[in-house]
Amino acid sequence: MAFDQGLVDWIAEAMEPIGAVTMRKMMGGATLYCDGTIFAIVSDEGAWFKSDAVSDAEWDEAGCQRFSYEMSEGRVESMNYRRAPDDVYDDADALRRWASLGLAAGQRAPRKAKKKKQ
Template sequence: MSFDPGLYAWVQEALEPLGAVSMRKMMGGATLYLDGTIFAIMVDGELWFKSDEEANAFWDGEGCTERFTVTFRDGTVDGMNYRRAPTDVYDDAEAMQRYAAVAAEAGRRRPVKKRKSKKP
């Protein structure tokens, strides 16, 4: 997996009207945040938008049916609820904003995991 700094710069520029985009590198790719909310992952030069049960129908209607999967060394495959971004987001800021807004809403609905407190 690889991180694409040019794609990241494009996402930041296209989403500037919606808020600040930040990222955290992970396993060769990156998790993208819009004003602190996870909305996408970037892997091998492609975007995958966050989804959830509520947003799944939207993504299916847009033809974004492929979900992100990870294959581990032992051969097991794990699916994550991220949908492959449509091709128009790579050159159309309005499309990027529309899809990112749906993904950010899904990210905001995600239950917040409580951190385990360290016992003294």
């Protein structure tokens, strides 16, 4: 999985009124954080925003598919990220609306405990 740096830059620019977006490269894609909270991933297929049980109905209503990938043994796995609607790629207000759903899901997610150094 690769990602489009231009898309990452567009998301960061559009999200400026909400917070600072940072990126971490992961598995050929990019994970995006807003003020330290994970809210999106960017792949070669586009942007995917974090979802959860609270926001799933809104994503379903918009017809936004869940992020899925095939494991080496052929099994398909999915993650709690939803494909961004097409209007986010050229409308900053639409991007902020959908990204804000992802940010809220990220803020509701349980925090992972940090590993203790041995």
